[in-house]
Amino acid sequence: MTLRCLLVDDNQHFLLAARDLLEREGLTVAATAEDSAGALGRAAELHPDVALVDINLGGESGFDLAARLAPIPVIMISTHSGEDYADLIAASPAIGFLSKIELSAIAVRDLVAAR
Template identity: 60%
Template structure:
């Protein structure tokens, strides 16, 4: 089964690059969003299998967006992964306290890494 993915990041360049990479590796990117409001709308409409949320979304906190996704849009916490250019250690306490499956550095983003965090195999 192909994983359906929603990407949330404030960088159009990153969104395009990540979409291309993940689609080449067999994931279906169902939508990309640059704001929390768009993320909530797409999550509710499209019900992706996994949602990747950047920790820094311009003027918004990715942690706040995750709380809204898991609360308002009823996205399963086990299907949300935080991403960042920063090291996991920089946000370890916040990540541990957030309702997410895990964290991936943007430099380590791949379909296999996403599946590993979700505990799924190809």
């Protein structure tokens, strides 16, 4: 079964590049969103298997969005290392964290399978 992902980031260039990468590697990016409102609307409409959410959505917190997306599993993503946000990630409902540099379909599948 192919995982259907919701990809949320305030950087449109990253959204395009990440979508291309993940789809080439066999995931389906069901939708993208640049902010919390868009993400919540697309999640309600499409019921993705997992959401990949940037920690910093401009003026919005990706952690706040992760809590609002429940029960959809959320993987937090960032250009920063997970060590920078370790306490916040541990306290969040997210199932894991991926650095944007480490983003891959295999890494997403592994985190979803481990939950």
